Structure formats: C-alpha cells, structure tokens
Amino acid sequence: MTPRDVSAYLFLAIAWGLSFMCVVQAVHGFGWAGAVAFRAFIAAGTLLLIARLRRKRLDFSCGIKPLAIVGATTVAGQLVFLSYGMPLIGTAMSAILVATIPVFSMLIARVWGVERLNGGAVAGIALGALGILLLVGFPAVPVTADFVIGCAATLVATFSAAFGSVYAGRRLKGVGTSEATIGAFISGGLISLPLLILAPVPGVPGLADIAALVTLGVVMSAATYVLYFGLINSIGPTRAISVEFAVTGVAVLVGTILLGEPLSVPQIAGAVVIGLGCALVLGLVRLPRGKRPEEITPPAASNG
Template identity: 60%
Template structure:
C-alpha cells in the first residue's frame, strides 16, 4: 500500500470510528431524525459546492429514481437506524453490529445473482450469524425492551446499507461517486425530513452542537466518502472495505475508554467471530480464491 493510500486508510478508520461518538452528541441535541436529515443536506450541499468550486460537472442523467432508492436505503434507512440505536445500545455495540454489513451484502448479492457465494463465504456467513447471536444474546447490560429495539434498529440499518449498496452497483454503474453520493444524501435528507413531525428537535441546539453537526456532515460524510472512493480506485473495493474492521476497533476503544461502555467477555468473542466471518466473506485471506467484485459501494461502510 502506497503512503498516500495508507494515510487515507488511517484517516477513514479514525474519522469513521470517532463518528459514533459525534452521533451521540448530535442526536442528543437535534434528535435522531433531524440528526440524519440535516446532516444529509449538509453533506450533499458540501459536495455540490466543492464540485462547483473545482468546476467538476455532475451528471445525473441516470434519472432520479435510482438516487431515490439509494438515498432511501443507504442514507435514510441506514443512518436513521443507527442514530436511533446508538444511544440505546452504545457506540461499541453499534460499531460491532455495523461490521456485519458485508454478511448482509453477500446474501443480497447472491439472491440477485450479482455474485455467487463460495464455500468459504458460506462458512463466513455462518460465523457471522453465530457472532451476532453471541453479541446480542449475552450483553453486559440488562436486556430491556429498549436494548432489543436498539439491536433490531442497528441490524435493520445494516440490511438497508447492504441493500442500497448492491442496488447502486447494479443500477448506477455508469454514475460517478460524486453523483451517487451527492444525490443519495439529498434524497436521504428529503425522505427523513417528514419524520420530524413525529420526532421533533428537542430544544434549541447550542453552538457546539451545530459544530458537531457540521463535522458529521462535512467531514464524516462528504469528505470521507470522496476519500473512500479514491481508496477503492487505488487498492480495490475488497481491501478498501476492510477498513470497516479497523473502524470497529476504534469505535469500541472510544466506547470503552471515553464513554466507559461495558461489554461482556462473550460479546468480545462475538465481535471477534463477526470480524473473522466478514474477513472470510470478503475473501481477504491469502489462501482464499473468492474475489469480491471491485465495484463502488456508496454507503456500505455503515458509518452513522
């Protein structure tokens, strides 16, 4: 890996790992719906303004429907689920569940006929399911209705992320990463906005809260996705997606050290099993012959 690629890799792992902490701050100030809707608008506007500044032409000739579907799943579905779940189950647990996105992605890709699951991939899927059962079934905190709802929301978010990524790779093959990211964030913000009638902003956000929101939209959404696609083009999607595992490690450390979130020994085992399963699914072991198609996956990283 070239020094530039390594620097991008480390930056993405750090930024996305810390994003779980930023989400907690933003959700507390804006509510879990506004935290997604406004952030999505900020991210879309940031990319649009940057494109105008550098005179990059954005081509949305694919039509609005594909961008709508990707926005509904990878932005609205994924980020609403994670924004709702993270305060309930903690950043560490949410991050570990997010690491299971490749498992959902491979199943959907196989059902749609986009990719055939090899034996090592099936074994990886089985390990991932076992890991999720260990993670959710043996928590260090009491199993309350809120905990169960949080886990369900996080898993639903992972499914939406995987669904949207596969849909984008199939229907938006000709669209560039700038267009896919800008369009999906715009529609994701529009789709999430009506839910403000049910979950309004709890109060008047302070200056620091607005700063956190801008960081989430400008840095942890817009900027990181552009860098991610740069990394995909340089080292390939399979190796680039592996940054998810480092993101999980960073987020778990943030949760354990800064937020003092408890995780049971069985949950640590579950996390290791999930990461092992995803590694096999992605074909990252040298002895595996299964190769994941190197296609841009707009929001498969599952970052809140």
Template identity: 60%
Template sequence: LWRPLCVVGATTVAGQLIGMTFATPLIGTAMAAIFVAAIPLFSMVIGRLWGLERITLAGLTGLALGLLGMLLLVGFPAVPVTRSFVLGCAGSIFGALCAAYGSNYAALRLRTAGSWEVTCGAFLVGGLLTLPLLYWVPPPGVPSALDVFYLLLCGCMMSAFNYVVYFRLVSRIGATRAISVEFVVTVVAVLVGALWLHEPLSLVQGLGALIILAGCALVLG
C-alpha cells in the first residue's frame, strides 16, 4: 500500500502544489486556474494509455479543442511574454500533469483503499517531500498566530478534507470525471483574480479558457 501512496503523494499532492504555487506569482491566479481546467484533458490521455478510459470521437474533439485553448492562452497573453511568464506556464502545466497522473494512478492502484487512508498517506508523503524546500524558500519571518490559523484552515479544510471527498469520487466514477470538480475551482479563481486582484486577461485568453472548458465537457461526455 505504501508504494502507491508514495506515488500519489509525490504527484497529486507535492507535484501539483509545487507547480501551481510556483506558477501563481508569475502568471497570476486567474491564468493558473485556467490551466487547472485542462487537467481532465491530460487525465483522459493517461487513462487511455493505461486502459482506464475509452477515447471516443467526442473525446478526441475535446482534446483538440483543449490544446487549441491552451495555445490561445499562452500565445496571446495580456502581459509581455517574458522568461517569468514562460516559467509560470511551464509550472502550471507540470502541476496539471502531476494531478492527472496521480489521480489515474490512485484509480488504478488504490481503488479498494479508503479515502481517509489515501488522503492521510498522500499528504504525509507530500509533506515530507516538500519539507526540504524550506531550505531554498524560507519563510520571510516568524509566522503570527493568524498566519498559523490560515495555514491550518487551508491545509485541513480547503485541501485535506476536500481530497477525502475527491479520492472517494476517483474510486467510484474514475479519475477523469472526478477531476471535473476542478471546473468550479477555475471559475472561482478566475473571478477572484480578475475582479478582486485586478489581474489582466486578454479577450483571446478568455476565448481560450472557454474553449478549454468546452473541450473538457466533450471529454466528460
């Protein structure tokens, strides 16, 4: 059981969070969230290669639309295409690939395991793998009591508890359909980034986001 948990912890938890956390300051919350919406596309391809998913004509059309949307998202930004922008896009894609890989691996190897056990094991492994990063990216100062509260809130409620529900969905309906909950994450994050944080998004990028969502809808049938 520990070997599959290590793989899921290294990908779905550590890899995904490292990629998205690295990318968000470079390209913004809204754009990073749009890349999250593309996770079902990667999941479909991995699931097909592993014999977990069946790609239909609608699925192939959705995959093509998703790739077109990502090209529009990266190729026509509202900000200059700098080294930081490219690295941010690469980090987002890396995080999305890790999420898709780990979810399919959990569906393949941990279908009979309980969602609480999978979540606890995956977060333990993910935490141990990301702990050394404190050496290269130390905290800017001593965390206050409020900082610790927000950290516990994000870690326990917004991540760990959600993963319990998520891994239960993976075992029941499959990785690609379970990942479709990321659509809600994308919508909320884009609205927060664009309206509250005033992050720029071009009209072409907005079109790309809609095309990605349409492609994922076709993939999910």
C-alpha cells in the first residue's frame, strides 16, 4: 500500500461521501434517469477533453465488450438504481446499503478466484459491516411499498457495483485508467439514456441542479473513477471497493454537521470500527500472527 494509494483511497471516501447530497439535488432537477445519463456523458467528455489537451493517445485495444460490461454494471446499474432508490428511502438508509458493496465484492472475487484474501482482509470486511450497523442503524420509518422497492433497488445497485469492480479487476487489468473510465461512462451513459422515456426530465433545472450535476460528472465521476480503476489495478478489487465503508462514514458525518442529524455514542463507536476494518482490509494494520509450532518453546522436563 503506497502513499499514493492511501491518498487516492481518502479522496474517494470524501468525494463519494459528499456525492450523496449532490445526487439528491441532481435527481430533483433532472430525474433519476437524466441525472445518471447526463452525469456519465459529462464525465466521459471531461476526460476526453483532458486527453486531447494533453495530446494523450488513448488505447482502446481491449475491445468494446469489457468496457460495455463495466459501464452496464459499475456505471448504469449502480447509479440508475441508486438514483431511483435514494429518494424513496433517504440518504441514510442508502448509505447503509451501499456499505454492502465490499461484502458482495469479496464473495464474487472468491467465487471467481480473482484474488485471495487473507484473514486480516476478511476480518476487516466483517468489522466494516459491523461498524455500519453501529454507525447509522435503521431509521424508524413505516415499511411502505415504496420503502421496500427503494431498498431492493439500492441492493441491486450495490451488487452491480461489486460485480463491475471485480470484473474490471479481472478483464481490464493493464488497461489505462483514463481509457477504462471513458469507455465505462460512455457505455453507461448510452445504456441509461433510453430510460428518459420512463423518467423524463421533470422541468427546467435550476442553477443548483446544474451545479450538482456538473460536480457529479467532473469531480465525483471523472476524477474519482480514474483513481478508483487505478486502485483496482494496484490493490485489487475487493480492497479498492472497501472504500465504501469509509464513504458511509463520511456521508453520516456530513449529514450530522451540515444537516443537523444527531450522532450517538454507538455511531461514534461504529466510525472507529469502520476505520479499523478499512485498515485491516488495506493491510495498514495486521492481525497478530501466532507462533509456528517450531517456534514454541517446549516446557522444561520435570526432574521429579
């Protein structure tokens, strides 16, 4: 784990944690389908412009299929269902469910044999899941049909994100981060665009709606996904996706500070547990190793 990886990890946690507020605003102005499709095109366009200004030659020799699959899952699948479900269940509940992404990722990675996880990584994921329960809990709200649909949609989003991340680690290893991000967002945008038939833009977006959408596209998609695909190549998909534990923590802190939501002692304890879980997954903290049999000193022989 290099300092660059740690910096990228922290930036992702902060940016994606703040993105919950921007998603709500963008969906308000553009609808759940428009918010995703336009965000994806803004992200891809931003990276294409940067590449052109830097005179960087992009290499898409990996083919369309892997980029389309990553775009369909990590971009369209995740963002469409998350944008649809979040207004139905709220940002807090969405943050809780988003934290299941690393668990799905670990299970998929182990089934596919993409990466082997040591005891520390497994323990870290378990701690992260426990920390989420302590951190935000489940709100006392009526269980309506919309609530159930919103939870189901968000869980589909989390599974899509996990699947896409593991697939990217398996099929896009060695592909440039700019190419992977551009290809994924163009594919995801094209897949999401027809959904505007089902959920058209509700009206003329306001300046706050436009600002939120541009921020999502430029900062919280173009910049973050380049770093994210880089982390997948560097530390593996499961360890990279464990950032979602920290994202939930940041989202709750933002809600507490900016939205005035109370933070209880169990929630503070949950934040500490999440931090320890992330450290274990990333290898910053290691579980103590027991002595090997040959290292154990045998008891002295009795002379009696």
